Amino acid sequence: MSDASYLSLEKLTLAYGDSVAVANLDLDIRKGELIALLGPSGCGKTTTMRAIAGLLAVKSGHVRLDGTDITRVPANKRAVGLMFQSYALFPHLSVYENVAFGLKLKGMRGTELDTKVQSGLKSVGLSTFANRKPAELSGGQQQRVALARSMVMEPKVLLLDEPLSNLDARLRLDMRTELQRVQKETGVTMIFVTHDQAEALALADRIVVMKSGKIEQIGSPEDIYNRPTSSFVADFVGFENIFPLENGKMKTGAGLIDLSGDLSSHLSSGAPSAAGLAWRPRMVTLGTGPFQGTVRGTSFAGDSREYLLDTALGPIKAEVEASQPAHALGDALTFDLPAEKAAPLLRFV
Numbered sequence: 361m362s363d364a365s366y367l368s369l370e371k372l373t374l375a376y377g378d379s380v381a382v383a384n385l386d387l388d389i390r391k392g393e394l395i396a397l398l399g400p401s402g403c404g405k406t407t408t409m410r411a412i413a414g415l416l417a418v419k420s421g422h423v424r425l426d427g428t429d430i431t432r433v434p435a436n437k438r439a440v441g442l443m444f445q446s447y448a449l450f451p452h453l454s455v456y457e458n459v460a461f462g463l464k465l466k467g468m469r470g471t472e473l474d475t476k477v478q479s480g481l482k483s484v485g486l487s488t489f490a491n492r493k494p495a496e497l498s499g500g501q502q503q504r505v506a507l508a509r510s511m512v513m514e515p516k517v518l519l520l521d522e523p524l525s526n527l528d529a530r531l532r533l534d535m536r537t538e539l540q541r542v543q544k545e546t547g548v549t550m551i552f553v554t555h556d557q558a559e560a561l562a563l564a565d566r567i568v569v570m571k572s573g574k575i576e577q578i579g580s581p582e583d584i585y586n587r588p589t590s591s592f593v594a595d596f597v598g599f600e601n602i603f604p605l606e607n608g609k610m611k612t613g614a615g616l617i618d619l620s621g622d623l624s625s626h627l628s629s630g631a632p633s634a635a636g637l638a639w640r641p642r643m644v645t646l647g648t649g650p651f652q653g654t655v656r657g658t659s660f661a662g663d664s665r666e667y668l669l670d671t672a673l674g675p676i677k678a679e680v681e682a683s684q685p686a687h688a689l690g691d692a693l694t695f696d697l698p699a700e701k702a703a704p705l706l707r708f709v
């Protein structure tokens with residue numbers, strides 16, 4: 361086992377009956393990494409987590425953890441923790457008893473148990489809540505109990521399935537920080553599932569983007585955000601203006617067109633064999649350029665304003681600072697898609 365493959369999924373195929381949900385998936389995760397599995401509903405995120413946890417039989421392939429093949433090891437012998445989006449706390453037990461539960465099952469008692477539980481509660485800031493019942497806690501506090509309960513078991517890997525999805529926007533932000541802190545303090549390897557790209561970008565060391573049971577791209581948050589390799593990932597992370605390339609020209613509703621700026625030198629530095637180009641709305645220049653559009657929609661987002669333009673190329677989304685003069689529905693605007701700002705896509709899928 362190398363450092364880069366503390367947890368390895370090798371050619372993992374997972375199915376429900378005859379229906380394959382995850383196909384031939386390879387993934388190596390380093391010890392202490394915080395990994396986000398990101399992707400649309402049904403792409404196989406939860407299925408992959410269930411297989412790592414031992415809750416779903418593997419059809420073919422292997423799961424290795426810390427040098428051991430655990431593909432056929434029962435869930436309770438894997439040292440893999442799992443935290444669900446519904447925290448699944450025992451309502452009749454106190455916070456203390458909830459956190460102690462798994463340790464007691466392992467036969468721990470007395471001072472050792474008490475020390476572990478106290479330290480687990482302390483690590484999530486809930487020492488003074490030990491005697492409360494889950495119903496007497498806020499959603500965020502319940503989430504912390506669930507986290508403490510998982511962490512006291514000292515798992516080699518902690519899996520979190522949509523851990524923040526039941527929390528309101530404010531609490532989600534708090535819990536993001538909390539999760540990150542606990543992870544860095546304990547050094548536990550964590551994999552969390554989310555379909556929220558902002559959450560993945562904010563939390564993860566590396567993001568694994570999945571599509572239809574396969575990995576579409578693996579990279580740092582910066583890679584995924586700035587350098588998506590396919591149109592699917594580009595679309596998923598907010599590049600709204602995405603076009604295929606054919607012989608160095610952009611294929612649009614108005615046919616093949618040349619871009620202004622030096623596309624070839626931009627591409628040769630980034631991706632010489634690009635299959636497409638993508639621009640975020642704020643990469644579109646409004647007010648000057650070779651193209652024409654008519655404002656069909658506008659939305660105000662505090663610092664910025666977004667315009668949806670009807671154009672011969674197809675619909676274009678542009679974002680400008682809100683301090684710029686506003687345009688009205690029906691206004692005709694010129695715009696540019698600057699070649700040097702485009703993200704080159706290797707695959708158009």
Ligand SMILES: Nc1ncnc2c1ncn2[C@@H]1O[C@H](COP(=O)(O)OP(=O)(O)OP(=O)(O)O)[C@@H](O)[C@H]1O
Binds near residue numbers: 376381403406407
């Ligand atoms: N118990 C099941 N029986 C049959 N098919 C299932 C079962 N659970 C999931 N699937 C199918 O497997 C595929 C992957 O599902 P999975 O739950 O892993 O997706 P996901 O990416 O976690 O989605 P979501 O974000 O909605 O939770 C989907 O096509 C789904 O319909």
